[in-house]
Amino acid sequence: xxxxxxVDPEISKDLLTLLSWADEVxxxxxxxxxxxxxxxxxARQLGAEGIGLCRTERMFNAVDRLPIVREMILAGSKEKxxxxxxxxxxxxxxxxxxxxxxxxxxxxxxxxxxxxLHEFLPSAEELASxxxxxxxxxxxxxxxxxxxxxxxxxxxxxxxxxKPLEQLAANISEIKENKLDRKLIRKQEETxxxxxxxxxxxxxxxxxxxxxxxxxxxxxxMQIQSVLEAAAELVKEGLDIQPEIMVPQVCTAxxxxxxxxxxxxxxxxxxxxxxxxxxxxxxxxxxxxxACMRAGRLAEVADFFxxxxxxxxxxxxxxxxxxxxxxxxxxxxxxxxxxxxxxxVLDVKGVGRLMMITIEWGRKTKPxxxxxxCGEHGGHPESVEFCHTIGLSYVSCSxxxxxxxRLAAAHAKLKEKDKKPPEKYDPDTSFSIFF
Amino acid sequence: xxxxxxxxxxxxxxxxxxxxxxxxGAGLAEMTHMGLPIPPGxxxxxxxxxHYYENKKKLPKGFMEEVExxxxxxxEKTGKKFGSSQNPLFFSVRSGAAISMPGMMDTIxxxxxxxxxxxxLIKITSDGRFAYDAYRRFIQLSGKIALGVEEKxxxxxxxxxxxxxxxxxxxxxxxxxxxxxxxxxxxxxxxxTGTLFPQDPMVQLKLAIEAVFKSWMGKRAVDYRKxxxxxxxxxxxxxxxxxxxxxxxxxxxxxxxxxxxxxxxTGENILYGEYLVNAQGEDVVAGIRTPMPIQxxxxxxxxxxxxxxxxxxxxxxxxxxxxxxxxxxxxxxxxILQTRNGKMNAQAIVRTSKEMVAEKLITKEQAVLKLKxxxxxxxxxxxxxxxxxxxxIAIGLPASPGAASGKxxxxxxxxxxxxxxxxxxxxxxxxxxxxxxxxxxxARGILTSREKxxxxxxxxxxxxxxxxxxxxxxxxIQKGERPSSEMFISRKEILSPSMAPEARSIWxxxxx
Numbered sequence: 001x002x003x004x005x006x007v008d009p010e011i012s013k014d015l016l017t018l019l020s021w022a023d024e025v026x027x028x029x030x031x032x033x034x035x036x037x038x039x040x041x042x043a044r045q046l047g048a049e050g051i052g053l054c055r056t057e058r059m060f061n062a063v064d065r066l067p068i069v070r071e072m073i074l075a076g077s078k079e080k081x082x083x084x085x086x087x088x089x090x091x092x093x094x095x096x097x098x099x100x101x102x103x104x105x106x107x108x109x110x111x112x113x114x115x116x117l118h119e120f121l122p123s124a125e126e127l128a129s130x131x132x133x134x135x136x137x138x139x140x141x142x143x144x145x146x147x148x149x150x151x152x153x154x155x156x157x158x159x160x161x162x163k164p165l166e167q168l169a170a171n172i173s174e175i176k177e178n179k180l181d182r183k184l185i186r187k188q189e190e191t192x193x194x195x196x197x198x199x200x201x202x203x204x205x206x207x208x209x210x211x212x213x214x215x216x217x218x219x220x221x222m223q224i225q226s227v228l229e230a231a232a233e234l235v236k237e238g239l240d241i242q243p244e245i246m247v248p249q250v251c252t253a254x255x256x257x258x259x260x261x262x263x264x265x266x267x268x269x270x271x272x273x274x275x276x277x278x279x280x281x282x283x284x285x286x287x288x289x290x291a292c293m294r295a296g297r298l299a300e301v302a303d304f305f306x307x308x309x310x311x312x313x314x315x316x317x318x319x320x321x322x323x324x325x326x327x328x329x330x331x332x333x334x335x336x337x338x339x340x341x342x343x344x345v346l347d348v349k350g351v352g353r354l355m356m357i358t359i360e361w362g363r364k365t366k367p368x369x370x371x372x373x374c375g376e377h378g379g380h381p382e383s384v385e386f387c388h389t390i391g392l393s394y395v396s397c398s399x400x401x402x403x404x405x406r407l408a409a410a411h412a413k414l415k416e417k418d419k420k421p422p423e424k425y426d427p428d429t430s431f432s433i434f435f
Numbered sequence: 436x437x438x439x440x441x442x443x444x445x446x447x448x449x450x451x452x453x454x455x456x457x458x459x460g461a462g463l464a465e466m467t468h469m470g471l472p473i474p475p476g477x478x479x480x481x482x483x484x485x486h487y488y489e490n491k492k493k494l495p496k497g498f499m500e501e502v503e504x505x506x507x508x509x510x511e512k513t514g515k516k517f518g519s520s521q522n523p524l525f526f527s528v529r530s531g532a533a534i535s536m537p538g539m540m541d542t543i544x545x546x547x548x549x550x551x552x553x554x555x556l557i558k559i560t561s562d563g564r565f566a567y568d569a570y571r572r573f574i575q576l577s578g579k580i581a582l583g584v585e586e587k588x589x590x591x592x593x594x595x596x597x598x599x600x601x602x603x604x605x606x607x608x609x610x611x612x613x614x615x616x617x618x619x620x621x622x623x624x625x626x627x628t629g630t631l632f633p634q635d636p637m638v639q640l641k642l643a644i645e646a647v648f649k650s651w652m653g654k655r656a657v658d659y660r661k662x663x664x665x666x667x668x669x670x671x672x673x674x675x676x677x678x679x680x681x682x683x684x685x686x687x688x689x690x691x692x693x694x695x696x697x698x699x700x701t702g703e704n705i706l707y708g709e710y711l712v713n714a715q716g717e718d719v720v721a722g723i724r725t726p727m728p729i730q731x732x733x734x735x736x737x738x739x740x741x742x743x744x745x746x747x748x749x750x751x752x753x754x755x756x757x758x759x760x761x762x763x764x765x766x767x768x769x770x771i772l773q774t775r776n777g778k779m780n781a782q783a784i785v786r787t788s789k790e791m792v793a794e795k796l797i798t799k800e801q802a803v804l805k806l807k808x809x810x811x812x813x814x815x816x817x818x819x820x821x822x823x824x825x826x827x828i829a830i831g832l833p834a835s836p837g838a839a840s841g842k843x844x845x846x847x848x849x850x851x852x853x854x855x856x857x858x859x860x861x862x863x864x865x866x867x868x869x870x871x872x873x874x875x876x877x878a879r880g881i882l883t884s885r886e887k888x889x890x891x892x893x894x895x896x897x898x899x900x901x902x903x904x905x906x907x908x909x910x911x912i913q914k915g916e917r918p919s920s921e922m923f924i925s926r927k928e929i930l931s932p933s934m935a936p937e938a939r940s941i942w943x944x945x946x947x
Contacts, residue, residue: 004819004820004823004838004840005819005820005822005823006819006820006838007819007820009814009815009816011814012782012785012814014785014786014789015785015814017789018785018788018789018802018803018806021799021800021802021803022803024799025799025800025803381807381808381809384808400815401815403811403814403815404808404811404812404815405808407803407806407808407811408808410803411803411804411807411808414800414803414804
C-alpha cells in the first residue's frame with residue numbers, strides 16, 4: 001500500500017522544560033537502546049544517560065560487512081576464519097569508537113554477539129532454488145550444443161535460412177566452457193551443505209549467545225578486543241569513556257566466568273599495547289530463568305545485570321513471541337485468560353516476580369550491583385513504574401520512547417508516596433524463604 | 436440497619452467524593468460550595484446504582500421517598516413546583532460516573548413535561564413553539580431511553596411532517612406542526628408500549644433514573660470501559676444528577692454554550708469556547724445552527740462575558756486544572772451546569788502545565804504529573820514529511836496530531852471487520868457519532884466531512900489517533916486561514932470493489 005512519507009516529531013521548548021522538571025524528580029536512570037553513532041547522537045538529544053543496549057549484530061548486518069561475516073561463518077579452517085575476523089576487527093572498532101565518542105561521559109553497554117549464526121546466512125531454500133536455476137541453465141546449454149550437429153541433416157536451402165541459429169549454437173559451447181563457472185556451482189553447493197548443517201530445530205533455544213562465544217571464541221575475542229581498543233584510543237585522546245561489556249543468554253556462573261577470563265586476558269594485552277589502564281564494567285544479560293535462580297553467584301562475577309525481558313518473558317511463559325502473537329494471544333486477551341499481551345505490558349506477576357528474586361539475590365552478593373532493563377518494556381509507562389518500584393538502577397528503551405520513559409520514571413517517583421512497598425505484588429509469600 | 440443515604444442535595448454533598456457522586460455530581464456540589472451560580476438539584480449516588488444491579492434491577496426500598504424529600508427542597512429554593520401548570524419545575528436528568536465517559540450514557544432533558552405543565556411552560560415563556568418543541572424532544576428522548584421505542588420511528592414521524600409541510604430544517608416547523616408531531620409521538624408510544632406516555636412527573640423521574648442506571652451496562656458504555664481499561668475500582672456504577680432545567684432558548688437575552696478555561700488546542704491562556712443565542716444544548720450538538728466563538732460575547736453580552744471570565748478564574752484557582760464547563764444564560768442570568776477537568780491534546784497540556792507553574796497555580800511536580808506518559812506519545816507522533824510534494828485532495832481541521840495511512844472505509848462495521856483482519860483502515864464518515872465507536876477503535880485514522888465542536892472535544896478525550904474534521908474540497912478553503920490537516924489518497928487504494936456506487940461516484944470526482 002502506498003503511504004505518505006513521514007518524519008520524526010519535533011520536541012517543543014515547553015516540553016523540554018517539562019521533561020527537565022521530570023529529570024529533577026526521577027531517581028531511576030534512563031538509557032537508550034542504540035546500535036549506531038547516529039542513533040547515539042539522537043539518544044543524547046532526547047535525554048539518554050547512556051546506552052543500555054548496543055547490539056553488535058546490527059553492525060554485522062551492514063551491506064559492506066555481511067559478505068565478510070559470511071566468510072567468517074563459512075570458513076573451512078581456523079586460518080580462513082582468522083582472515084575474515086581480521087577484516088572485521090577494524091570495522092567494529094571504528095563503530096565502537098564513534099558510538100563511545102557520541103556518548104562521551106555516559107556508559108555504553110555493548111552486548112556481545114547474540115543471534116544464532118545462520119541468521120547472517122541466506123536461507124537453505126533460497127540457496128537451493130538458486131542452485132536449481134544454475135543447473136537448469138547448464139542442462140539447457142548442453143542440449144543446445146547439439147543444434148549444429150542436428151542441422152547437418154536438414155535440406156541445404158532450409159538450412160541457409162537458419163544460419164543465425166547455427167551461429168548461436170556455435171557460441172553456446174563457448175559460453176558453456178568459459179562463462180558457466182563450475183567453481184561457483186561447487187561453492188554454492190558447499191554453502192548449502194553448511195547452511196543445512198547449521199539449521200536448528202529451535203534456533204532461539206539453540207546455538208546462540210554465550211554458547212556461540214564459547215564454541216567460537218575467536219568471534220567474542222575480536223569483539224572484546226574491538227571494544228577495549230576503541231576505548232583505549234579514545235582515553236588516549238583524553239575522553240571520558242565508560243564501556244560496559246555484556247554477555248547474552250548466560251545461564252550458569254561458569255559461562256560468565258569463562259568470558260570474564262577471556263576479557264581479563266585481552267584487557268592485559270590492550271593495556272600493555274596502549275600503555276594505559278582501562279576502566280570498564282563487565283556484566284550479564286538476565287534473560288534465562290536459570291540465570292534468575294543463580295543471580296547470587298552471577299553477581300560474584302558481574303558488575304551489572306540487565307534484564308532482557310523479551311526473552312525472559314518467552315522463557316517464563318514458554319511462548320515463542322511470534323507464534324503467540326499470531327496464533328493464540330489475541331484470543332487469550334479477549335477471553336481474559338491473560339489480561340495483557342505480556343510482550344507489550346511486563347507481566348509483573350510472573351516475570352516481575354523473577355526480576356524481584358534476581359534483584360534481591362544479586363544485591364545480597366553485591367549491594368551496589370547496577371541493575372537495568374533493556375527489553376522493549378523499558379519504554380512502556382506501566383512497566384517503567386514497576387521497574388522503579390522494584391529498585392532498578394535504570395531502564396533502557398528505544399530512542400523515540402526516551403521522553404516517555406523519562407516522564408514515566410518521574411511519575412513513578414512522585415506516586416511512590418501513595419504506594420505500598422513492593423510486597424504489594426506478592427501477597428502470599430515472602431521471597432526470602434527461597435534463598 | 437439503617438439504609439445508606441442515596442440522594443444528596445448539591446449543597447450538602449461532599450464535592451471531593453467522585454466515587455460516590457460521579458465526576459459530574461462532585462463538580463456540581465463543589466461549584467455550589469464555591470458560590471458559583473448552579474441551578475438547584477440533587478445527586479442520586481453510585482451506591483444506588485450498584486444496589487439496583489445487585490437486586491435484580493430494583494430501586495432501593497424507600498428510595499423514591501428520599502428523592503421526594505430532596506425534590507421538596509429544590510421546589511422551595513426555586514419557588515417552582517414539580518407538575519404544576521402555573522409555575523412548573525423541570526429537570527435535566529444526567530448520568531455521571533467517577534470517570535467521565537462522554538456520550539456513552541443517557542441523559543433526559545425537560546423532565547416533568549406533560550399535557551398539564553406544558554401549559555405552564557407556554558405561560559412563563561410566552562413561546563408556544565418552544566414549549567411544544569421541548570415536549571416533542573422530551574417524548575422522543577424518554578421514549579427512546581426509558582420506554583424502548585426505536586428512535587427511527589420518531590424520526591420517521593418528524594421527517595414525514597417536514598416533507599408534508601415543506602420544511603427543510605426542524606426550525607422551519609411552526610407551533611401547529613410541532614403540536615401535531617407531539618400528538619403523533621404520544622400515539623406511537625401508546626402503540627409500541629401498550630400504555631399511555633407517563634403523565635405523572637414522579638413516574639417520569641423514576642423511569643429516567645432507572646434509564647440512566649440501565650445505560651451504565653449499555654453496549655456503548657461497556658465497550659468504552661473495556662477499550663479505555665476503566666476498571667470497577669476506577670468507576671463503579673453511575674450517579675444520576677437531577678438538576679433544575681434552565682432554558683437558554685427564552686429569547687435573545689438567553690444563550691447556551693461550552694467553554695474551556697484555556698484553549699484546549701494550543702493551551703493559550705484565554706477563555707475558549709462557543710455559544711448559541713436563544714438555543715438549548717442539543718441545538719449545539721445537533722449542528723443545525725453554527726455556534727459563535729465565545730469572544731463574540733464581548734460585544735453581544737458583555738456582562739455575561741465578564742462573569743464568565745470571573746468563573747474561569749474561580750474554577751482554575753479552585754481546581755488547579757484547566758476546566759471544561761457548560762453554561763446557560765436564562766433571561767440575562769448565568770448558570771453553570773457542569774464542570775470537569777478539561778481534556779486537552781498533549782501539546783496544550785504541556786503549555787498549560789508550564790504556564791500554570793509560572794502563575795503559581797501549581798508546583799513543578801504537579802506539572803510533571805499532569806502530562807501522562809501515554810499522552811506524551813501523542814506528541815511523538817510522526818508528521819508528514821514536509822518535503823513530500825503532492826496535491827492534497829482535501830483539507831480539513833486537525834482534531835489531533837499525527838499522520839496515518841490506510842484503506843478508506845465508509846462504514847464503522849466494515850472498518851471493524853477489515854481492521855480485525857490486520858489491514859490499516861481510515862474510517863471516513865460524515866461525522867463522529869458514539870454509535871460508530873467500535874469502528875474508531877479499529878481505525879488508524881478518522882476523517883469526517885462535518886466539523887462538530889462538541890464531538891471534537893469528546894474526541895480529544897477519547898482518542899489518540901489522527902483525526903481530521905470538516906474536510907472540504909481543497910479549493911473551497913482559503914490557504915493559511917487555519918492550521919490544516921491534509922489528506923492524500925491514491926486512486927487505486929481508495930476505490931474498493933465493495934464500495935457503494937454513490938460513494939464511488941463521489942470519490943471519483945475527488946480523485947486526481
